[in-house]
Amino acid sequence: MKIIVLAKHAPDPESEISVASDGKSVSQSGLVYDINDWDRYAVEEAIRIKEERDGEVVVVGVGTSCDDTLRKCLAMGADRAIKIPVDTSFDAYQTAEVIKEALKDEEFDIIMAGLMSQDLNNAQVGVLLAAMLDLPVATAVAEMKVEDGKVIAKRELEGGYLEEVELPTPCVLTIQSGINEPRYVSIMGIKRAKSKEMKEVNVSPTISTLEIEKMYLPPVKKAEMIEGDASEIAEKLIAIFKERGLI
Amino acid sequence: MKVFCIAEYRFDELNPLSIEILNLANQIKGDGTAEAVVIGKDVGKYAEELVKYADRVWKVEDDALENYTPDLYVDVLLQLVEKENPDLILVGNTSQGSEFAPYLAAKLNAPLATDVVAVDTSDGVKVSRYLMQGKLMVDLKLKSTPCVLTIRQGIFKEGSEVGGEIVDAGIKPSRESKRKFISYIEPEVGEVDITQADIIVSVGRGIEDASNIELAEELAELLGGVVAGSRPVIDNGWLPKDRQVGISGKVVKPKLYLALGISGAFQHVMGMKDSELIIAINKDPEAPIFGVAHYGVVADLFDVVPELIDKLKELKG
Numbered sequence: 001m002k003i004i005v006l007a008k009h010a011p012d013p014e015s016e017i018s019v020a021s022d023g024k025s026v027s028q029s030g031l032v033y034d035i036n037d038w039d040r041y042a043v044e045e046a047i048r049i050k051e052e053r054d055g056e057v058v059v060v061g062v063g064t065s066c067d068d069t070l071r072k073c074l075a076m077g078a079d080r081a082i083k084i085p086v087d088t089s090f091d092a093y094q095t096a097e098v099i100k101e102a103l104k105d106e107e108f109d110i111i112m113a114g115l116m117s118q119d120l121n122n123a124q125v126g127v128l129l130a131a132m133l134d135l136p137v138a139t140a141v142a143e144m145k146v147e148d149g150k151v152i153a154k155r156e157l158e159g160g161y162l163e164e165v166e167l168p169t170p171c172v173l174t175i176q177s178g179i180n181e182p183r184y185v186s187i188m189g190i191k192r193a194k195s196k197e198m199k200e201v202n203v204s205p206t207i208s209t210l211e212i213e214k215m216y217l218p219p220v221k222k223a224e225m226i227e228g229d230a231s232e233i234a235e236k237l238i239a240i241f242k243e244r245g246l247i
Numbered sequence: 248m249k250v251f252c253i254a255e256y257r258f259d260e261l262n263p264l265s266i267e268i269l270n271l272a273n274q275i276k277g278d279g280t281a282e283a284v285v286i287g288k289d290v291g292k293y294a295e296e297l298v299k300y301a302d303r304v305w306k307v308e309d310d311a312l313e314n315y316t317p318d319l320y321v322d323v324l325l326q327l328v329e330k331e332n333p334d335l336i337l338v339g340n341t342s343q344g345s346e347f348a349p350y351l352a353a354k355l356n357a358p359l360a361t362d363v364v365a366v367d368t369s370d371g372v373k374v375s376r377y378l379m380q381g382k383l384m385v386d387l388k389l390k391s392t393p394c395v396l397t398i399r400q401g402i403f404k405e406g407s408e409v410g411g412e413i414v415d416a417g418i419k420p421s422r423e424s425k426r427k428f429i430s431y432i433e434p435e436v437g438e439v440d441i442t443q444a445d446i447i448v449s450v451g452r453g454i455e456d457a458s459n460i461e462l463a464e465e466l467a468e469l470l471g472g473v474v475a476g477s478r479p480v481i482d483n484g485w486l487p488k489d490r491q492v493g494i495s496g497k498v499v500k501p502k503l504y505l506a507l508g509i510s511g512a513f514q515h516v517m518g519m520k521d522s523e524l525i526i527a528i529n530k531d532p533e534a535p536i537f538g539v540a541h542y543g544v545v546a547d548l549f550d551v552v553p554e555l556i557d558k559l560k561e562l563k564g
Contacts, residue, residue, distance in 0.1 A: 013380040014452070014510065017533070026383065090387070092349075092359070120378050122361050124349045131353030136425040137317060139346040140495075152429070156495050157257070157342045160434030160488065165316075166427040176495075178482035209358035209394075213386040218377060220538030223527065225545065233544055234554035237526065238562070240542065244524060246446065246503050247470065247562070 001055035001146065003046040004103060006113035006125065007073050008036040009066035013118055024212045026119070035069040038114025042175040044182040046112050047077040049146050055109075056080075060102065062095050063087055067198070074193035075185040081198040086205065090212055092124035094205035099125070100132045101203040109169040110151065115140050115176050123174070130172035138165055139174040248279040248368055251333040253286075253324070254297055255343055258431075261293050264339035268398050269300040270406025272337060275368040276302075279334070281409065284327060284416075286320055288313035294413045302411040305331075311420050314428035317347040319420045324351055326418045333393055335372065340397035342495075348397045358389035361397045362513075380512045381535035400494075401517060437489035439473050445502045446472025449492055449519070450480055453508015453529060453548055457485040462552055463507060469559040475499065477515045493518035507548045511536025528552075 011017075016030030035043070046057045059073040062084045070081040084102050088094035103111075111133075113126035123139070130137035142162060143154040149169055154162040156176050167173075226236050241247045250272035254265040265283070272281030280302040285293045287308065294304045307323045324347075328336070336351070338344040340362045352359035358372075365375035372389040374396060441447060448467040454460065460474065467474045474490065481491040492499055493515040504522035508529060509515060516539050519525065527540035528548045537543040544551060 011379075013382055014531070017379050017382045019383065026379065090385070093353075096353075118380070121380065123345050124359060124361055127346065127349035128353045128359075131321075131350040137346070137350065138426065140342055154432065155342065155346075157431075158494055159498070160491070160496055162432040163342075164429040164432060166429055168425055171425075177478065181484070208390065210360065210387050210389050213373065213388050215383055215385045218381065218384045218535075218538075220535070223525075223537045223540035223543035225537075225543045230546065230550040230554045231558075233546060233551050234558050237542075237544075237551075237555060238558055240524075240526070241470070241503070244502070246524075247559070 001049060001053045001110075002108045003049060003055065003057050004106065004108045004111045005039070005043050005046045005057060005059045005073070005078065006099065006111070007039040007043060007059050007061055007069050008114070008117050009033055009061060009063055009069035010036040010117050010119045019215045019217070023214050023216070025215060033068070035072050036114050036117050038116060038118070038175060038177055040114075040182045041177050041179050042112040042114050043073045043076055043078060044180045045144065045175055048180065050077070053146060058082060058106065058108070060084070060099055062098055070198055071193050072185055074196045074198070075189035076183060077189065080196055083198055083200045084203060085200055086203065088205055090120065091208060091210055092122050092128055093207040093209050095125045096128035096132055097205050097207050098203045099129055102201040110146070111135070111170070111172045113172070113174050115174045126172055126174040133172070135170055135172050136167045137172045137174075138167055140176045141173045142176045142179055144173065144179070248276050248335060249331070249333045250276050250279065250281050251328070251331075251336045252281065252283045252301070253336065253338045253344070254283050254293060255339050255341060256287070256293050261296050262339060262341065264341060264398070264400045265297065266300055266406070267400065267403040268337040268339060269297065271366060271398060271403040273300070273406055273409060274403070275335075275366055277368065282333070284324070286312050286323060298411055298413050299408045300406060302409055304411065304413045305416040306413060307416045307418050309419050311424070315343055316424040316426045316428060317350055318424040318426055320347045321351045321354060322420050322422060323418050325354055326421070327416055328355060328393065335368070336393060336395045338395065338397045340399050344397050348395050352395035355393060355395070358391060358394040359396075360387055360389060360394070362399050363396045364399050364402050366396065377513065380510060382533060399513070435489060437487050439490070441473055441475045441490055441492070442497050442499055444473040444499070446470045446505075447475050447492075447499055447501045447503070447522075448472055448505045448507065449475045449477065449509060450507045451477040451509030452479040454480060454485070457483070460485055462556075466552055466556055466559075469556060469563065470503070472501070472503070477509050478512070506536055506540065507552065509536050510534045511539060
């Protein structure tokens with residue numbers, strides 16, 4: 001069983017976010033990068049399947065500075081990495097296109113990706129890639145079981161419901177967070193990762209379907225802010241509870 | 248502009264978002280038409296509902312379409328789009344829509360924008376959407392038509408009735424689906440039904456560790472409420488799945504929703520925004536939760552909550 005996992009080196013939205021001076025991109029100052037949270041679950045799931053059924057996990061990263069994330073995936077237990085050192089734009093087609101090109105010579109059973117990226121929240125690359133490769137797809141997979149030649153997946157729907165579906169392999173799955181508990185990277189894992197292959201594949205995107213006009217802080221209806229030290233804040237909250245008849 | 252809106256239903260009910268995207272279509276169609284497409288085995292009743300808000304409703308019916316699969320939805324939509332040449336294809340940004348829409352877009356070589364909250368068609372197609380979990384917005388220009396957009400729920404609720412015609416599209420799937428539907432699985436029922444609680448103390452990533460849930464439990468008990476959580480808390484296994492507030496969890500409308508260390512991702516907000524009173528405590532002054540809360544506190548919850556517990560205990564003697 002050979003599994004390809006897409007892992008994005010992505011800024012954490014919990015870090016300091018602002019717009020760059022060009023007004024069209026996110027300022028890099030204050031950004032903390034790590035493996036995209038959803039992809040972490042995808043990597044873990046792939047490694048678990050490999051541990052159960054043997055085979056290979058190949059992690060793919062797009063971007064000139066995605067090495068740390070690829071190394072982290074190798075340290076978690078992926079067998080080798082493919083780095084596509086090109087900074088694709090906001091246009092997810094470009095990301096899907098370069099991944100498709102880089103995977104040209106790889107035969108695989110499953111491609112897994114996180115449901116979405118933590119920075120752009122587009123939820124597009126996995127499905128676009130499936131369509132480009134003409135493969136069946138299931139998104140927001142919250143539970144999965146691999147059998148010979150097929151995958152039984154439970155997809156997350158709204159309101160706590162799941163949908164159980166069956167897909168033949170090869171197929172593409174996008175993974176919902178919470179499907180497993182991703183392992184910590186051990187010191188041994190980091191040591192082993194150093195000797196694992198990280199191959200660079202140079203491809204450039206040719207597609208361009210959209211352009212960024214501007215990026216800005218969203219207009220928000222601001223809450224009435226309560227200030228003071230912890231004790232004063234607690235007093236004020238209690239006064240609100242009383243006023244509303246909640247206590 | 249000819250705008251196609253792909254309808255969605257589940258468990259015998261039309262998704263209200265299908266009407267919302269028709270409302271949007273009517274706003275942006277100009278001299279064109281807002282046309283709904285409904286796909287399934289027997290979709291007449293959905294077509295009747297949709298046609299109130301549409302210039303035309305296309306019914307695509309076949310036994311093989313009884314259960315949604317992305318392959319067959321894309322297969323029949325490609326046939327219909329080729330025949331009818333819409334400029335814009337609107338899809339709900341749901342578990343279903345966000346699955347087949349990118350696939351359809353790729354097969355059409357069409358520009359795609361997901362989770363869109365505003366559309367402007369006065370000069371080409373421009374859309375607005377959030378990124379960075381709601382902390383930034385971006386305006387995008389889509390370079391060609393047709394284009395495919397998935398639309399966020401709850402934005403286009405207002406609209407007026409149009410009243411059009413229902414047309415049988417006469418389109419059948421051209422192949423079998425590779426993906427098979429097996430079944431729907433109902434959510435498990437837990438001990439506590441958070442949808443019935445008047446007071447909810449809800450915790451997010453800011454609670455930091457499973458052992459800190461106790462703090463929220465203590466506060467909830469003093470207030471006569473229950474503890475719920477946002478997605479990261481459930482993913483970490485700190486609270487059971489049936490305590491999750493949000494699109495993929497429960498929708499709650501308590502008298503008090505106390506959000507502790509919750510950033511306010513859209514998926515969470517959709518599950519609690521209609522609460523009577525929302526109070527948010529978060530260290531990050533830019534947290535989107537302050538955009539939906541009535542009262543906000545920029546502070547460490549571990550400073551404020553123990554004070555609150557002490558004072559409530561004093562009060563109760």
